[in-house]
Each structure stands twice: as structure tokens, then as C-alpha cells.
């Protein structure tokens with residue numbers, strides 16, 4: 057799907073989708089990735105008659121994009137203030153209660169709209185504030201690093217626990233291609249990792265639908281699958297990191313976000329691999345360790361789960377006894393996940409980490425997370441089923 061036609065195409069498809077769920081209308085009015093995205097953004101603000109906006113950025117994203125955006129907006133005589141989210145005491149900008157309160161304090165009743173300038177964390181802070189205040193927000197991605205730009209879920213750390221809140225999507229998205237191409241390489245690799253994670257998330261979703269009647273939507277699944285396949289087919293271009301590659305990756309990430317948006321929940325894009333990543337993130341916070349990029353973690357956790365699921369399936373001890381008659385179906389689902397070698401090769405091609413050691417995650421933490429991460433969510437993944445089987 058092309059970015060410009062994506063919303064129209066998805067909305068057209070959702071009218072004929074057979075799943076019976078209420079498909080959410082996509083409230084995004086415009087999505088642009090271009091070299092003059094910031095002036096297009098400014099024209100959009102003028103068209104909406106926004107007189108006063110607040111940029112939410114951190115020191116790095118302000119330097120990379122915020123400064124130029126602020127100038128472009130001010131030149132159009134729109135008042136523009138800037139909220140620079142401060143890092144925590146170990147130097148990480150985190151979507152937690154402290155950052156949220158900082159952003160809320162810097163908004164006032166005259167603010168017409170918020171602009172999230174950055175990657176996932178800044179979007180999560182902004183989308184939460186947008187939902188609480190009722191003021192719309194606009195997405196300004198500065199790196200093709202996550203798929204959450206266009207979704208409604210905001211994973212936040214509250215009192216040290218990672219919890220996802222259903223908030224709002226942006227009303228528009230403007231990505232400056234030069235900013236995106238110049239983003240650090242590891243952020244592009246992380247975005248690719250977040251896309252590869254869809255192999256295990258889609259498998260977990262399919263599994264949960266058959267085994268535990270998890271809500272399912274074939275449209276959201278096929279949108280996610282298309283985004284994933286497009287990325288894998290063009291991995292060489294993404295690895296090159298040029299305009300074309302970055303555009304392909306960001307378009308896929310946006311598409312995956314829209315799948316979550318039409319479905320209303322994160323099932324298509326987040327399975328056991330995301331639960332492992334959330335578990336590691338909470339552990340890092342508790343131990344005062346610097347955070348690792350979300351997509352880097354889920355790339356690695358997808359490899360771990362692919363390995364585990366294939367082994368589990370081959371061992372023939374797939375399911376709790378009551379579900380033994382479904383083992384063929386489950387084997388079919390697992391077979392669609394590439395094996396460890398294939399996933400590792402893809403991640404390496406784009407320059408992402410492939411093992412927990414590369415992220416300084418100990419074998420001990422990996423073991424513990426494989427046993428406990430499924431407890432973070434009710435979602436019935438194969439990781440959860442595997443643990444239930446172990447405890448029988």
C-alpha cells in the first residue's frame with residue numbers, strides 16, 4: 057500500500073471485513089513523508105486554524121528536527137512553544153509519570169494542539185496528554201524505529217510497572233525524509249526489528265484465536281502481514297539506509313500501527329516477544345540500567361520465541377492434553393514463523409542485535425522472563441500456553 061492511499065484503502069476494506077467487530081474509523085487526516093514535510097505540516101496547522109501549538113521533544117530530537125520545525129511554524133505566525141522532556145537520573149527519556157506531568161504542566165488552556173517530535177517514547181507521552189486534555193496531537197517521527205506512531209496504545213511505566221493505556225491516534229503525521237535518513241543507524245535497525253517481531257506476534261494471535269477465542273480480525277492480520285512481507289522483501293534497501301529504504305520501512309511501521317488502530321487493540325503487532333521485551337525493560341528500570349531501544353529488544357525476543365516455538369512444536373508435546381486434537385493446526389501456525397537462522401540473518405543484514413548477550417541481558421534474566429513475562433498480560437500467547445503446560 058502507498059502511504060497516501062493507505063487510509064482510504066483500509067477504510068474501504070473494513071466495510072467488507074467479515075470479523076463482526078466494530079472497525080474503528082481512522083481519524084488521521086493526512087500522512088506525509090517528504091523533504092518539505094515541515095512546511096506541509098505548517099499549512100495543515102493553518103488550515104485547522106491552530107494558533108498556538110506545543111512541541112513535545114527531548115534534547116536530541118529537538119536538535120535533529122524540532123528546531124527546524126519550530127522555525128517553520130513561527131514563520132507562519134503560529135505561536136509555538138517547546139517542552140523538552142528531561143531525561144531521568146541515569147540519562148534516559150522515559151514515558152513515565154514524571155515525564156507526563158512535565159508535559160501537562162507545560163500545556164495551557166490556549167494550546168490548540170500538541171506535536172510529538174521524536175520516536176516511540178515521546179509519542180507515548182504526548183498521546184497520553186492528548187487523550188487526557190482532549191487536545192489533538194500530530195505525529196512528527198524523527199526515526200523509523202517503532203510501529204506505534206499511528207496507533208492508540210500508549211505503553212507507560214507507572215510506579216515501575218509497564219502498562220498500556222488506550223489513548224488516541226494522531227490527527228496527522230509528517231515525516232521529514234532528511235531527518236529520518238539521518239537518524240542513528242541503530243534506530244533504523246530497531247524499526248526493522250519491531251517489524252520482524254510480527255512473525256511471532258501474528259502467530260501468537262492466530263494461536264490465541266484458535267485456542268482461547270481471542271478476538272480476531274482477518275483485515276488487521278492481513279494489513280500487518282503485508283507490511284511485514286514488504287519489509288522482508290526489501291530488506292536490502294532498508295539495510296542501505298537511503299531515502300527509498302527508510303521510506304519503505306517507515307511506511308510499513310505506519311501500516312502496522314494502522315492495523316492496531318482499526319482493530320482497537322495491539323494483538324496484530326504484539327505477542328509474547330513484546331511481553332519479554334516489557335519484562336526486560338522493567339528489570340532494567342529496577343536495576344537503574346540504561347534502556348535499550350524497543351525494536352532492538354523485540355528483534356532479539358522474536359528470535360528467542362521462534363526458537364522456543366519450533367522446538368516446542370517438534371517435541372510433539374505441544375499442548376495441554378485437552379487441546380491435543382488441535383496440534384496439526386498449531387504446527388501449521390508455528391511453521392509460518394521463520395527459523396532462528398533466517399530471523400538472525402535478516403536482523404544482521406540491517407545491522408540489528410540478534411542475541412540477548414549483545415543487549416547485555418544475562419542468560420538468567422532470559423530464563424526468568426521466559427517463565428514470567430506472560431504474566432504481564434492476559435493475552436493467550438504460545439508463551440503462556442507453554443508455561444501452563446510446564447506447570448501441569
Ligand SMILES: [Zn+2]
Nearest residue numbers: 203250330354
Ligand atoms: Zn513494538
